[in-house]
C-alpha cells in the first residue's frame with residue numbers, strides 16, 4: 001500500500017458548549033489549525049503517483065475561501081466544532097473528490113492531533 005499526505009493550515013475561532021464549568025474551551029478562542037490529509041492506493045497511477053499533489057490544492061482553495069479566519073460555530077453548528085468533528089467533515093469533503101482518501105488529522109496545537117479514519 002502506498003500512502004501520501006499533505007498538510008494545510010488555516011486560522012479560525014470556535015467555542016465549545018456543554019463542557020464542565022471553567023473549561024477553557026468553553027470560552028471564545030481561536031487556533032492556528034493544521035490539517036493533514038492522507039491518501040492511499042495499492043497501485044500507483046500511470047505517473048507513478050497515488051495522486052498528483054497538485055490536484056490537492058483544491059482543498060487549500062476551499063479552506064482559504066470558506067473556512068480561514070471564520071468562526072467555526074457559524075460554519076458547522078454549535079455541537080460540531082471539535083477537532084474530531086472537523087476531521088470527519090474535511091474527510092467527507094475530500095473523499096467526494098478523491099476516492100483514495102484514507103484519513104484526515106486535525107491539530108489545534110503543537111502537541112494535539114485528532115484523526116478521522118473510517
Ligand SMILES: [Zn+2]
Nearest residue numbers: 014025031108
Ligand atoms: Zn479550541
